[in-house]
Amino acid sequence: MKKVVQLFTFLFLGTAVYAQSQNEIEGVTDQGIEFKVGSEFGFLSVLSHKVQFDQDGTYFDYAKDGGQDVLFPFKRFTAEISKNRNTFVLLYQPLKLESTVTLNNDLEVNDLVFPAGSAVNLLYGFPFYRVSYMREMIKKDSKNSFEIGASLQIRNATISFESTDGSLYRTNRDVGPVPAFKMRGRRYFSESFFGEFEVDGMYAPISYLNGSDNEITGAIVDASLRTGFEINRNFETFFNVRYLAGGAVGTSDNENGPGDGYTRNWLHFGTVSAGISYRFNAN
Numbered sequence: 001m002k003k004v005v006q007l008f009t010f011l012f013l014g015t016a017v018y019a020q021s022q023n024e025i026e027g028v029t030d031q032g033i034e035f036k037v038g039s040e041f042g043f044l045s046v047l048s049h050k051v052q053f054d055q056d057g058t059y060f061d062y063a064k065d066g067g068q069d070v071l072f073p074f075k076r077f078t079a080e081i082s083k084n085r086n087t088f089v090l091l092y093q094p095l096k097l098e099s100t101v102t103l104n105n106d107l108e109v110n111d112l113v114f115p116a117g118s119a120v121n122l123l124y125g126f127p128f129y130r131v132s133y134m135r136e137m138i139k140k141d142s143k144n145s146f147e148i149g150a151s152l153q154i155r156n157a158t159i160s161f162e163s164t165d166g167s168l169y170r171t172n173r174d175v176g177p178v179p180a181f182k183m184r185g186r187r188y189f190s191e192s193f194f195g196e197f198e199v200d201g202m203y204a205p206i207s208y209l210n211g212s213d214n215e216i217t218g219a220i221v222d223a224s225l226r227t228g229f230e231i232n233r234n235f236e237t238f239f240n241v242r243y244l245a246g247g248a249v250g251t252s253d254n255e256n257g258p259g260d261g262y263t264r265n266w267l268h269f270g271t272v273s274a275g276i277s278y279r280f281n282a283n
Contacts (some may be wrong), residue, residue, distance in 0.1 A: 011178075017123075036080040037279040040240055042273025044074040046097075049267045051159065053172060054259035058108045066122050067099030074271045085136035087147065090129075095242050097124040100164065108172040109161050110259030118163055125158040126267075130200070146185040151200050153178040153220065159265075172263070178202065178220055196226040216250025234279045242271040 046069070048064040062068040079090045099122045107114040114120050134149035155178060160171040180202035189193045203219040221243065228238030247266035 004123065019168075032204070032281060034081070034082045036078075036082070036277055037117060038078045038080075038275060038277030040074075040076050040238075040273040040275030042074045042240070042271055043071040044095075044269055044271045045071055047268040047270050049269075050264070051266075052264040053110045053125075053170070053262070054108070055262045057110065057259070057262075058106070059264065060107060060109075062097075062099075062122070062124065065101065065104060067101040068124075072097055074273055076273070076275075078277075087134045087136070087149075089132040089134070091132070093128050093130070095126045096129070098122065107161070110172075112168060112170050112258065114163060114168055115160060118168075120168075121160075121162045121164055123158065123160040123162075125156075127156050129154045129156070132200070133183060134184060144181070144185075144187050148181075148183045151180040151182045153180060153200070178218070179204075180220055192230040194228055194230070196228065197224065198226070199223045216248055216252065218246070218248035220246035230252060235276070236279075237276050238274070240271075240273045240275060242273070244269040 046063045046219070049066075049068055050059055051062065052059040060066060075094060077092045080272040081088050099242075100119060101122065102119050103114060103116050105116050132149060132151040134147035137146045137148060138144060155174065155176055157174045158171065159173075161168070162169045180200045182198075182200045184196070184198040186194055186196040200222040201220060203217075204283050205217055224242040225242055226238050226240045228236050230236045245266075245268045247264075249264040249266075250262070252261040252263065
């Protein structure tokens, strides 16, 4: 945790120091504080999703065998505060995939076997919170924008397997920080019509970040393309496609439950959504 904070602080301060120096060089004037809130709603498709608990456990394919071959509801909420060329973003992403399946093969999770032919309730809950800081790299008098910065994401995972008769049960829970780089850009094709991209991403040895002696590797990617229309200076609507991926592989030394602490979990999701945003104190 200490190294995560150090890395995020390094990314944050590096961008902030650069921002301050650019303000001084360019003589940026104080333009006041601007607030922006947004939400989007749509559907999520599981492109690939596999998980394994324990070295001898089953590498379970949710898309093939776990009932994740359908569309799931998707939603996301953001709040931003900007001053001059600096922006802070707070994001909340609910993510809860539930299904019930009859197993084609034995499923072993942390030394417990769910036999083939049995019915199992599956829960994959992975909501997360993310705070970001970005610095505008294009001069403020340009309507187009390109921002770079850093994010700190807090995962809040609950992964459960339960037989429908309640006799067999395994759950894995985890809360932890994930630092990432961030960039966002917007280009106007007319006075009101725009295109936008946004990326958060990091590939890193988690063992270094959390101080563990065990080798654990993790990654996140949250990349989107958006097209939208400004109805007026305050209000805009948009259509968005997103690629959301991540996971980790390795053995945790903090495992207290059954099993040896080994986890392999990789997901690749695609989303399609529509949304709105509203800007307060717009100049």
